[in-house]
Every structure is written in structure tokens, then in C-alpha cells.
Amino acid sequence: MSALVHTDGREVRRRLDTDADVVVVGSGPAGATVARACAAAGLDVAVLEEGHEARPADFAEKGLEAMARLYRDLGTSVAFGPTVIPFLQGRAVGGTSVVNGAINWRLPRDAYDAWVAEDAAFADAVPYEALQAAEEDLEARLGVAPTDAAVAGPKNLLLAKGAEALGLEHRPIRRNVRGCVGLGRCLQGCPRGAKLSVDRTFLVDAVAHGARVYSGVRVERVQLERGRAVGVTAVAEGGGAVVVRARRAVVLAASAIQTPLLLRASGLTRGPAGDGLMAHPGVSVTGLFDAPVHNHLGATQGHEVTGLRHEGIKVEALGFDVSLVASRLPGVGADFAARLERLSHHAVWGAALKADARGTVRAVGGRALVRYALTPGDVRKARRATRVLAELFLAAGAREAYPGVPGMPAVVRTHEEAAALEVDGPLDARAYSMSMTHLFGTARMGSDAACSVVGLDFQHREAAGLYVADSSVFPRNIGVNPQVAIMAMAALCAARLVAGAGRARQPGVGAAPVGGGVAANSSRTLPVSVSAVNGLASMTTEPSAMPRRSNSSAT
Amino acid sequence: MTLVETLRKAKPSELRRRIVEGHPVDPAALEGWAYRGTSLGLPRVVERLTWKTFQKTFYRQPETGRLVGWNVRLEQDGVDAPSRPKRRGGVPVTTWHYEVRPPDGVRLPRGFDRGLIIDYGRGNNPALDTIRLSKDPLVAVEPGNADVLLGVTYLALGPLCVETPTYFLLEREHRLDFVPEAARRTCRREALTRVERRWAELLFDAVLGAGGTSGLPSLSTVDTQAFWRALDDKPPPYFGPGLRAAVHALTFLPLTMPGFRRPFFALDADARRACVEVLAAGDSVTVKQLLSTVKLLGCFALFEDEAVRRRLGAGALPS
Numbered sequence: 092m093s094a095l096v097h098t099d100g101r102e103v104r105r106r107l108d109t110d111a112d113v114v115v116v117g118s119g120p121a122g123a124t125v126a127r128a129c130a131a132a133g134l135d136v137a138v139l140e141e142g143h144e145a146r147p148a149d150f151a152e153k154g155l156e157a158m159a160r161l162y163r164d165l166g167t168s169v170a171f172g173p174t175v176i177p178f179l180q181g182r183a184v185g186g187t188s189v190v191n192g193a194i195n196w197r198l199p200r201d202a203y204d205a206w207v208a209e210d211a212a213f214a215d216a217v218p219y220e221a222l223q224a225a226e227e228d229l230e231a232r233l234g235v236a237p238t239d240a241a242v243a244g245p246k247n248l249l250l251a252k253g254a255e256a257l258g259l260e261h262r263p264i265r266r267n268v269r270g271c272v273g274l275g276r277c278l279q280g281c282p283r284g285a286k287l288s289v290d291r292t293f294l295v296d297a298v299a300h301g302a303r304v305y306s307g308v309r310v311e312r313v314q315l316e317r318g319r320a321v322g323v324t325a326v327a328e329g330g331g332a333v334v335v336r337a338r339r340a341v342v343l344a345a346s347a348i349q350t351p352l353l354l355r356a357s358g359l360t361r362g363p364a365g366d367g368l369m370a371h372p373g374v375s376v377t378g379l380f381d382a383p384v385h386n387h388l389g390a391t392q393g394h395e396v397t398g399l400r401h402e403g404i405k406v407e408a409l410g411f412d413v414s415l416v417a418s419r420l421p422g423v424g425a426d427f428a429a430r431l432e433r434l435s436h437h438a439v440w441g442a443a444l445k446a447d448a449r450g451t452v453r454a455v456g457g458r459a460l461v462r463y464a465l466t467p468g469d470v471r472k473a474r475r476a477t478r479v480l481a482e483l484f485l486a487a488g489a490r491e492a493y494p495g496v497p498g499m500p501a502v503v504r505t506h507e508e509a510a511a512l513e514v515d516g517p518l519d520a521r522a523y524s525m526s527m528t529h530l531f532g533t534a535r536m537g538s539d540a541a542c543s544v545v546g547l548d549f550q551h552r553e554a555a556g557l558y559v560a561d562s563s564v565f566p567r568n569i570g571v572n573p574q575v576a577i578m579a580m581a582a583l584c585a586a587r588l589v590a591g592a593g594r595a596r597q598p599g600v601g602a603a604p605v606g607g608g609v610a611a612n613s614s615r616t617l618p619v620s621v622s623a624v625n626g627l628a629s630m631t632t633e634p635s636a637m638p639r640r641s642n643s644s645a646t
Numbered sequence: 647m648t649l650v651e652t653l654r655k656a657k658p659s660e661l662r663r664r665i666v667e668g669h670p671v672d673p674a675a676l677e678g679w680a681y682r683g684t685s686l687g688l689p690r691v692v693e694r695l696t697w698k699t700f701q702k703t704f705y706r707q708p709e710t711g712r713l714v715g716w717n718v719r720l721e722q723d724g725v726d727a728p729s730r731p732k733r734r735g736g737v738p739v740t741t742w743h744y745e746v747r748p749p750d751g752v753r754l755p756r757g758f759d760r761g762l763i764i765d766y767g768r769g770n771n772p773a774l775d776t777i778r779l780s781k782d783p784l785v786a787v788e789p790g791n792a793d794v795l796l797g798v799t800y801l802a803l804g805p806l807c808v809e810t811p812t813y814f815l816l817e818r819e820h821r822l823d824f825v826p827e828a829a830r831r832t833c834r835r836e837a838l839t840r841v842e843r844r845w846a847e848l849l850f851d852a853v854l855g856a857g858g859t860s861g862l863p864s865l866s867t868v869d870t871q872a873f874w875r876a877l878d879d880k881p882p883p884y885f886g887p888g889l890r891a892a893v894h895a896l897t898f899l900p901l902t903m904p905g906f907r908r909p910f911f912a913l914d915a916d917a918r919r920a921c922v923e924v925l926a927a928g929d930s931v932t933v934k935q936l937l938s939t940v941k942l943l944g945c946f947a948l949f950e951d952e953a954v955r956r957r958l959g960a961g962a963l964p965s
Contacts, residue, residue, distance in 0.1 A: 423922045
């Protein structure tokens, strides 16, 4: 039996009844943060995760094999609109943190200000200083530091060179790794365990404080009684029903896709649950260099160009398995085969776009149906980003750049040709082969009941004791990699929950004004002090002792 | 009147109500058992043309953990006579294999999600057997009692669920004493049929320039089992139909193209390569997207080959 997973759902063939103070749905960055904070505060926590524990020794190098094991829907979840856009979500204990690029950004002040501009109540309910304090502590546990040039590899160093030549602000990406040697396999799962994903950090801390992790368990509904969340019903992969009663609270942290579906499946359909989906669609361009680059090696994503963030464009070096690099080469037939012979000389860089588009998430036939259509402004942004990427390649010394966009030249060799992409390139969304990351806003937080799903205390407006802790609550797209911002918001959510739970508080937590939690459903604004967040977020533990509560019963 | 007698005499509307108000079934309580089945609610003439009694079985595949089952044809000796399986070659005649699964994610008529689903689409049935369209919601009639179960058949036709009046009663009968080979075999849900895979691999070869003088091995010579297994074992929603549509579209598009006028698979290797070049040079964004999809999947399949990976740099180590 694993030291991390209490119960593997594959082995649950009979009905399993259990209970906990706090039931957390989802074990990704948000769920793990809440579980860690609540367990450290003395609460009995059960974490339910649909995926399985992934151990470094089991991580596959081949792209498809890794996607089959660790990604939801084989990495082919798609949003439908004028064009079909795939989006990636991890499906494992640790959620997407197991397969992301280990990129960390604190919530930028401008992004926070946009939240406050949208809803002034954020300024008091979610103070920027509290978020900063949480981020600082969380990053300390995750070992966040700028990418070491020694492991960056050519693709990252070349991006730095290109940005420098164009006069664009750039920097090594701040990553949550320790002992990284630049295998370039973050997206397949680090076989050395160097990435400090939450299954190796926060969940370990939570388990050390007695939290129980149930893997292979898919939650179907939140149980509601008289307007209050009292537990969840789930199905284990082994076929047995799983019922977990929540003495204090149920926390949804299942992602901006799964969380609104759970709300709706539980009958909580009032308000914009599942509406307002925001994301960072991305475009990528491939470049050919004279010297080998070995794009699949070096820190997976080790360098970024931040100088165009004010335009909603953030450029990153990309790293993935050679099969995916190959698929980004232009041409078909003999032309493609000839280019493939120089595969190791190619690099792929991408741009994440802060899109204005709003989509929807609904369940159809028991599955998520995501609709998402780029705005004309978003398409212009994609076109501009394609030009920027081509120019960066040329400035870095690439012989050729390949936009990969029908309606644009297949090969760009000069800065003039690159500049022309933005003038002559298509404004048809279907022309751009995009993928989406970083999904937000499908259970928005706000002070206005008409346009939000949860109140400013993270509690659902219709169900006391039901909290939403993941990026579903974000009121606006933030334009940067959201892992740390998600964790910081989850830490605030946990602080409110613990304060509302009213018992077993740790020093510092009590500084939060009391009156929230389940009893304060009518009072949605509950400021949390910096010290409260500090108190929760800094509770790190050694994973040596892992007490386990055994209050479940298989019948 | 006993519960079984009540159900035997119930009208279809009453049976439907009991399905909708039914109780969960513990899958573990079914494992390793044969149940006596009795058709309910059908006109007598239909029963005479088919059968009134049958057996349903439940077997946990040890290697996959999946709960599967099959029907056993019975001699029609009457509803109260002991079960006597029809035999062929000395073994019971079995039909209609299925997997038993929770209702989660299954397209269902409203209210049919109380118990388990007998899914014939996931059993080892012939590809074109219409039984694959059928599913049977199965409920306990009394809470916690898995000895008497009630089921009904509906048809899943794309987005439509068509209810039928084919209700049935299951009564626990005896431990399993026979497991047919088809139930031991791991059921595979294939993204593409064998023929469609061949079409797809021809497309991969042409788009990647594999085979011939390129130095890249033809997909027909590469072990692509792991690639297809990944697509079969983890079929994402919308992926299977999308892949099939892409393969069919590109396979039959040459019929409309001057100079080709044959399905892609009927062209020789040079013509296939020429065909994809013409398609790639065209103006259709949709066709280009289809080609991009084929290129991506083709790269996944090609890079399953360790020799290809090593030759094209995957073996390099970080400096």
C-alpha cells in the first residue's frame, strides 16, 4: 500500500461508507492546498481523486503513453467552437501539477487590480497582501526558483538570446523543482521526481497530519440536506459506491471543467455555474537552427518573454517528447521526411494568449461539453503572437521559422517576412492550431448574486458548507501561469473554512474574524488576515510520520 | 403474493415505475453468480417467437477487474421449471456478452440511473451485431436485496435513447460453473476497425513520407500495437467518431479529385504521396486540419519505434 494513498478505488468493489470533517474533491494544486491547511489545523480531511497515484519510476517517456496514463481523455479534451481547441488536464493524484511545466507566477498586481475593478468588494475580502503572503509561504515549500542556466538547454538559452536581440523583457522561468538535471520530461511526469508537484509536497504534508487520500474515486454528486452540503456520493473504479459524509464542509477543487459539472449534477444550477469559461489559448511556431537544439531536452519550460504581457501575450520555450516536436515540422510526404532528418535542429516556442473569449461548460450524456469561441480580438492576438514568435526565432539565429498557419507562408526567413505575417495573416480562427491551458471562471466568486456562483467567502450561494477552491472562482483571466495564484486562493479558502469550523485552530488562524464558515452563509464578506494565511500556509511537516485515521467501513 | 409473483403479473407502467424508483445494486453481490431471467411485459406471441426464460451471469475478469457477463439460452420448459441450458458441443449456448458498469457517464433515459447498467456495447459481441446498441439498467427491487433484480432494455442510438417494453426479472440461481472463452478475453473497444486502421496507416505513411526511399520505415513495418492500444483503452469523448470521420474523409476524398478518382487505399504508393501533396497545397482549412491531425497521430505511431526514436535524437542525453 502506498504511503500517500489511503484507499485505491480500483480495489473498492463493495459500498464504502466513511466520513470526515472536510471532504475535498480533487487533489490538484487547489485541493492539495486546502487538504494540507485543513489537516494541519486539526481537521479530519478526506481527499477524493479520480486519477491514480503516479510514481516517478512509472512515468513513460513516449508522449502518447504518458498522455494515456496521466492526462484526462488522453490529452484530447476539446472545446468546440468555430474551431476545435484541445485543452490539457492532468488526471492523477496531484492533478495537473504532475504534468505541468512547473511554472510559477505570483498573481500580478495588474491582474488583481482587474479583479477589483470588476468587483470592488474583492479589495477587502481578498486582500492582495494576504495573497502575497500565502504565495510566499507556498513557494517556499515548493522550492520555487529561477531556472538554472546549467540545466536550461539550448532551446531556453536561444529564446533568451532572441528576446535580448529584440529588446523584449525576458527571464528564466521560476519553477518548482529540486535536483532538476534537464531531462525535459515535466509534461510526461519527471522520472527523477525532481518536480515538486503537490503529490510530493502538499499532499504528503496533509497525510502526515492525518488526511486520507482516496484515488480512483469519481465523485458524482454533492449531497445536500436542507440547503447544506453534507457529503458526496462517488463511484470507485472497482465498481463500489463510495459515500463520504462531511461533518463540516465539502470543498470542490476539481478544475474549472469538472467543478461546475459537479455543481450542476448536484442540482445547483442557479447562477452562472458553467458559464464564463476563460482560458489561455496558445499558438506555437517552430524554428530551424544550424546547430542541434534537442528541443526535448533541457528544462521543459525554462525561459519566458514577459515584455508583451501588457498586450496579453506571454512567450515560453516549450519542451515535449520528440514525437510531438516532429508533428510541428512543416510539409507532407518527402518534404516532411527530409525535414525530419534534422529534427534535433528544431525548437518549438509558444505564446499563451490572455483571451477575451467566454465559453460554457455543460454535461451532455454524462460528459463535459465545452463551448468556446475566440473573439476577433483574440484571433488578432494569435496572429500577432505568431509574428512575434517568428521574429524571436530569427533574432536568435534560426535559419527558418515555420508558423504552421494556413494562409501564412509555410517558411519565414527574414524579419520583413515575419512582420508581414501580422499584416497578411488570416483572421479566421480556424486557421490557427491552438491548444488551451489555464481554465478559469466557471463558478465565479463575487459580491453580486446575479453574476457569481460563490460568495466572497468561497461558499456556494445556495449551499452552506460547500466551498469552491479552484480556478473556477477567478473572476477574470489573469494572463500568466496560474498554479501559485490558484494555491494562494485555495489557502485563503482554507483559512475561511477553518475559521468557520470554529475548532482545532492553529495559532494565527484565530486572527481571522470569526463568523464565516457554514454559519455565515448570509454574510459573504469575511476578510482573512495575512497572519491567518501565514499560519496555515507555513505548516510544513516532515513526511516521516503519517498517522492514519481509520474511520472508514467497507460493508 | 410474493415479490416475484407480483413482478411477473405487473403491467409495463408498473415495471417502469419500479425501475425509476429502484435501488442500487452492489456489484460485488453479483460476482460469480448466475441469475435466472424471465421476460416480463412482452406480448405472449413475442415470447413464443423468442424465449420466456434465460440466464444472465456475472463474472469478474481477474486481469482487468471488469465485471462482465453473458446470456445463456435455456430450454423453454416453463417459468417454474428448473433451468436447463441449451447445449452445443457439450457446453452451454451463450449469447450477448456485456460489461456491467455504474451509470456514470452513460447516456440514459431520465430516471434510469438508480442501479447498474448492463452494457452490450462493451461486450465481446460482433462489430455489426445490433445488440451492441442495447443497454439494460438493472435495479434492486428492495433496498439491499440483490437476490431479486429488475431490468429493462433501451437502445442507445447516437444521441437518442429509445425505451423498449422489454422488462425482465432476475432471480439469483447458482454459482457460476462455466465461463466461455469470449468472456475470459479482454474486451477491446477499438477506436477503428482493422480495415480502418489499415486505411489510417496508409495515410500516415503518405503524410510522413514514410516507406520508400525516405529512410523512415513504413507504418506497416512498425509495431504500432501500443499506439492503437492507447487509443482503444482510453477512448476520449468525441475522439473515436472524430478520428473515424477524419480517416474516412481523407480516404474517400480522392474520389472527387481529378487525376486520382479512387479511394486512397486503392492508389499506389506514389499516387498516395502525390495525393496528400495536392491536398496540402489546397485552400481548404478543414482539409489542412485533417492532415495536421493525421500527421500528429502518425508521428505518435512512428515514434513508437525505438530505432526511429534513437536515429532522430530521442536517445540524446542532456548536456
